[in-house]
Amino acid sequence: MKLTLNVWRQPASQAPGKLETYTLDGVSADMSFLEMFDLLNEQLTTEGKVPVAFAHDCREGICGSCSMMINGQAHGPWAGAATCQLHMRAFKDGDIITVEPWRASAFPIVKDLVVNRGSFDRIIQAGGYVSVNTGGARDANSILIGKDTVEEAMDAAACIGCGACVAACPNASASLFTGAKITHLGMLPQGQPERDTRALAMVEQMDIEGFGHCTLVGECQEACPKEISIDVIKKMNRDYLVASAKRQEPKAASAS
Amino acid sequence: MLDLNAKIPSGPLQEKWDQHRFSMKLVNPANKRRHSVIVVGAGLAGASAAATMSELGYKVSCFVYHDTPRRAHSIAAQGGINAAKNYQNDGDSIRRLFYDTIKGGDFRAREANVYRLAQLSVNIIDQCVAQGVPFAREYGGLLANRSFGGAQVSRTFYARGQTGQQLLLGAYSALERQVSLKGVEMHTFEEMLDVVVVDGHARGIVTRNLLTGKITSHAADAVVLATGGYGNVFYLSTNAMLSNTTATWRAYKKGAAFANPCYTQIHPTCIPVSGDHQSKLTLMSESLRNDGRVWVPIKRGDNREPSAIPEAERDYFLERKYPSFGNLAPRDISSRAAKEACDDGRGVGPGGLGVYLDFADAIKRLGKNTIAERYGNLFDMYQRITDENPYERPMRIYPAVHYTMGGLWVDYNLMSSIPGLHVAGEANFSDHGANRLGASALMQGLADGYFVLPYTIGDYIAGTKLAKVDNTHAEFKAAEESVRAQTKRFLDIKGKRSVDSFHKELGKIMWEYCGMARTKEGLTKALELIPALKAEFWSNLNVPGSGDNLNQALENAGRVADFIELGELMCRDALAREESCGGHFRVEYQDAGEAKRNDDDFAYVAAWEFAGEGNAPILNKEPLVYENVHLSTRSYK
Ligand SMILES: Cc1cc2nc3c(=O)[nH]c(=O)nc-3n(C[C@H](O)[C@H](O)[C@H](O)COP(=O)(O)OP(=O)(O)OC[C@H]3O[C@@H](n4cnc5c(N)ncnc54)[C@H](O)[C@@H]3O)c2cc1C
Ligand code: SF4
Ligand code: FES
Numbered sequence: 001m002k003l004t005l006n007v008w009r010q011p012a013s014q015a016p017g018k019l020e021t022y023t024l025d026g027v028s029a030d031m032s033f034l035e036m037f038d039l040l041n042e043q044l045t046t047e048g049k050v051p052v053a054f055a056h057d058c059r060e061g062i063c064g065s066c067s068m069m070i071n072g073q074a075h076g077p078w079a080g081a082a083t084c085q086l087h088m089r090a091f092k093d094g095d096i097i098t099v100e101p102w103r104a105s106a107f108p109i110v111k112d113l114v115v116n117r118g119s120f121d122r123i124i125q126a127g128g129y130v131s132v133n134t135g136g137a138r139d140a141n142s143i144l145i146g147k148d149t150v151e152e153a154m155d156a157a158a159c160i161g162c163g164a165c166v167a168a169c170p171n172a173s174a175s176l177f178t179g180a181k182i183t184h185l186g187m188l189p190q191g192q193p194e195r196d197t198r199a200l201a202m203v204e205q206m207d208i209e210g211f212g213h214c215t216l217v218g219e220c221q222e223a224c225p226k227e228i229s230i231d232v233i234k235k236m237n238r239d240y241l242v243a244s245a246k247r248q249e250p251k252a253a254s255a256s
Numbered sequence: 257m258l259d260l261n262a263k264i265p266s267g268p269l270q271e272k273w274d275q276h277r278f279s280m281k282l283v284n285p286a287n288k289r290r291h292s293v294i295v296v297g298a299g300l301a302g303a304s305a306a307a308t309m310s311e312l313g314y315k316v317s318c319f320v321y322h323d324t325p326r327r328a329h330s331i332a333a334q335g336g337i338n339a340a341k342n343y344q345n346d347g348d349s350i351r352r353l354f355y356d357t358i359k360g361g362d363f364r365a366r367e368a369n370v371y372r373l374a375q376l377s378v379n380i381i382d383q384c385v386a387q388g389v390p391f392a393r394e395y396g397g398l399l400a401n402r403s404f405g406g407a408q409v410s411r412t413f414y415a416r417g418q419t420g421q422q423l424l425l426g427a428y429s430a431l432e433r434q435v436s437l438k439g440v441e442m443h444t445f446e447e448m449l450d451v452v453v454v455d456g457h458a459r460g461i462v463t464r465n466l467l468t469g470k471i472t473s474h475a476a477d478a479v480v481l482a483t484g485g486y487g488n489v490f491y492l493s494t495n496a497m498l499s500n501t502t503a504t505w506r507a508y509k510k511g512a513a514f515a516n517p518c519y520t521q522i523h524p525t526c527i528p529v530s531g532d533h534q535s536k537l538t539l540m541s542e543s544l545r546n547d548g549r550v551w552v553p554i555k556r557g558d559n560r561e562p563s564a565i566p567e568a569e570r571d572y573f574l575e576r577k578y579p580s581f582g583n584l585a586p587r588d589i590s591s592r593a594a595k596e597a598c599d600d601g602r603g604v605g606p607g608g609l610g611v612y613l614d615f616a617d618a619i620k621r622l623g624k625n626t627i628a629e630r631y632g633n634l635f636d637m638y639q640r641i642t643d644e645n646p647y648e649r650p651m652r653i654y655p656a657v658h659y660t661m662g663g664l665w666v667d668y669n670l671m672s673s674i675p676g677l678h679v680a681g682e683a684n685f686s687d688h689g690a691n692r693l694g695a696s697a698l699m700q701g702l703a704d705g706y707f708v709l710p711y712t713i714g715d716y717i718a719g720t721k722l723a724k725v726d727n728t729h730a731e732f733k734a735a736e737e738s739v740r741a742q743t744k745r746f747l748d749i750k751g752k753r754s755v756d757s758f759h760k761e762l763g764k765i766m767w768e769y770c771g772m773a774r775t776k777e778g779l780t781k782a783l784e785l786i787p788a789l790k791a792e793f794w795s796n797l798n799v800p801g802s803g804d805n806l807n808q809a810l811e812n813a814g815r816v817a818d819f820i821e822l823g824e825l826m827c828r829d830a831l832a833r834e835e836s837c838g839g840h841f842r843v844e845y846q847d848a849g850e851a852k853r854n855d856d857d858f859a860y861v862a863a864w865e866f867a868g869e870g871n872a873p874i875l876n877k878e879p880l881v882y883e884n885v886h887l888s889t890r891s892y893k
Contacts, residue, residue: 063332
């Protein structure tokens with residue numbers, strides 16, 4: 001099939017960007033969206049132009065690299081799929097497709113479609129872990145965890161850190177991402193000792209990074225390639241409230 | 257000639273690691289923070305090593321070309337990780353895991369390393385669970401296990417089809433914790449392009465920042481490469497697209513021996529190629545073979561719908577040829593059997609390059625729900641890619657390049673032939689032999705990173721007198737200069753062909769002549785084609801753009817340049833190994849279709865030494881000595 005592509009081109013972080021239009025022929029329905037971009041880049045290179053920079057790696061929906069706003073939808077029209085899993089059979093001959101990078105001030109644009117999602121790492125650094133050093137862990141079967149509990153933890157742990165939730169959210173909130181990690185660890189016995197400090201620190205780090213507040217619009221859940229449920233945000237809010245309340249209590253106690 | 261002393265500790269197999277740990281020198285805890293270690297890579301091996309060394313007190317710097325350590329290729333592993341826990345009471349033990357791994361590797365791995373791996377496997381699971389890795393559980397709350405190719409016991413731990421992801425997130429979170437505690441300085445978007453050797457010791461690296469193009473160098477007391485495998489030399493593989501050999505190849509050129517480069521693992525269950533546009537191949541986890549049955553039509557060219565082919569006209573070739581392992585036969589065996597069926601004209605799907613993996617019986621026996629619960633995400637993935645519904649129609653699968661058992665040569669301490677340069681995970685050659693059984697790479701990466709390197713690096717640091725060196729040393733400046741010159745050279749060629757087109761062409765040569773079956777004739781041919789391709793690459797490459805910002809074509813140019821040279825070495829290695837073993841199948845050496853090993857002449861590790869541009873590399877041999885297992889013909893019948 002033949003397509004018209006409007007692609008965001010921005011040579012560098014600080015440089016101005018704009019949409020450029022390209023026509024591309026010979027696209028097969030079996031191609032993934034990224035393979036279609038490979039074809040475009042091969043064409044641009046032959047024409048002596050600079051190819052489009054886009055992030056990718058695993059090309060099977062698990063590394064969370066690929067990130068494209070396709071016709072206004074994060075990762076494009078297929079539900080529960082990252083851009084690399086989207087196949088061209090989702091489109092038809094003659095379609096016009098607009099492709100832009102994630103837009104959020106906490107994800108500065110690096111070039112063209114590539115943004116820097118380092119802010120996600122810093123949210124994890126704030127407490128998205130169990131503080132356990134290597135060695136000396138007790139036998140794995142001495143911690144019993146019910147099947148349902150572990151399944152629910154796994155649902156949340158499946159987040160690939162792609163940032164689609166942020167890009168889809170009108171407030172550019174990182175709550176689905178952060179809530180997923182807080183829920184994953186909060187469901188498990190191993191995560192309990194640090195549950196309060198984790199919730200406080202991670203939520204506060206979101207603010208520091210410049211992500212917006214969550215108003216439960218729900219766009220994040222729609223855009224998420226791993227279908228993380230918005231319930232994780234409710235869990236996060238609850239943990240945060242509980243932890244904030246506890247944070248105030250000891251202070252009052254020591255004052256008296 | 258290199259001194260390939262593997263430094264295997266003496267004493268009985270079971271006690272080697274214990275004794276070695278006791279004899280290793282220790283660094284005084286108060287002194288550890290005065291010692292710095294560079295870790296390149298933050299996949300399972302790198303992230304676990306960097307986090308653990310920081311916990312011990314070393315000053316660690318960690319480098320990745322990714323935007324965050326969580327994207328390392330390890331994230332993609334699906335099926336699971338082995339450990340000799342014997343939780344299922346089905347007869348597993350450290351000894352059995354050891355034996356299965358040695359046998360699986362077709363007796364081309366080192367006994368002592370493999371035994372240590374089996375011992376440490378037990379601690380890995382404990383460590384990961386403590387970190388919060390949500391492994392699958394039984395209703396009573398205990399850990400669940402499944403069986404995997406090449407094993408008759410259920411020793412594989414898994415987290416849905418996303419085991420690698422969950423293990424990596426565990427290691428990544430340990431790493432991020434150390435970053436927040438300022439024990440690890442993390443450098444993202446930073447690609448290592450050279451190792452710096454001062455007075456015979458690895459003392460640092462040169463990197464290029466992918467966002468700014470800035471070239472800098474970094475000094476340390478020891479360097480760890482945990483940079484993954486080189487399967488992408490074939491262009492099409494199950495590896496992540498950015499996986500490459502640059503770190504290991506540049507280290508080779510600085511004096512680190514490259515061991516067994518020709519050992520490539522082909523995975524039997526991948527989605528077949530759909531066209532020329534294809535950029536990578538998608539693996540369908542081997543765990544599918546627990547319930548799926550592999551077959552092709554008995555008649556050649558039978559292109560009826562699979563449902564229209566009656567039982568009696570189907571050949572369940574794995575069950576027929578290997579009755580005791582059946583569909584769970586190891587990867588090299590299953591892959592070769594599939595290729596044979598297709599070469600015989602009985603393949604299915606477009607181009608006849610595919611065999612069926614059929615779940616109809618399992619669905620009948622267990623119900624669709626159980627199958628969906630076990631493999632749902634894989635089925636969805638398959639449907640998205642092929643537009644076919646595997647609940648209704650058998651999957652089509654075909655073998656694909658998956659893992660490289662070769663890598664930089666290391667001794668028992670995981671140190672390469674350059675003192676101070678350690679290598680972990682898929683980047684080293686050490687534990688797998690000529691084949692790797694399923695669920696053992698994750699195990700090796702984590703064993704290396706959590707439990708081996710943190711000790712052996714301490715031993716190296718405590719036992720070596722290192723002069724004070726910083727990145728103003730002449731060797732650093734020289735390495736930076738050569739990296740700058742190479743970058744400029746790529747941009748200056750201004751030829752006509754894209755980097756990708758060279759990579760694809762190399763991949764075709766490699767698959768054709770150094771793939772699932774190799775012949776003297778084919779390898780000789782490849783050794784003519786590759787140098788010609790190399791010459792064209794350096795005269796007709798087109799890298800658009802500049803070197804001072806994000807330029808993916810430029811990054812790739814460096815990687816493909818290295819792949820071309822590595823490809824040549826792989827063919828040389830395959831040609832020199834006149835036997836068949838594991839993933840290395842030389843057509844001339846077979847016994848009715850089964851690999852025919854030659855232990856008298858080839859029970860060695862082939863460690864290639866760089867002899868300067870334009871000179872043939874030197875083959876060094878480390879003899880493999882088997883004291884505890886009997887070298888037998890590998891049989892899965
Ligand atoms: C699809 C798939 C499924 C798999 N499933 C399983 C499974 O079920 N069980 C199993 O045991 N194994 C499995 N494997 C194999 C296993 O995943 C890998 O062998 C293993 O994860 C490799 O880990 P690693 O830490 O050595 O390297 P990687 O995870 O590849 O990490 C390499 C790291 O090095 C960095 N790096 C590389 N070069 C440079 C450079 N020049 N400069 C800076 N940074 C650099 C990268 O950024 C990355 O952080 C699977 C593999 C694939 C492809
Ligand atoms: S929550 Fe979903 S959309 Fe957000 S980062 Fe994770 S996987 Fe991506
Ligand atoms: S490229 Fe890895 S998720 Fe898309």
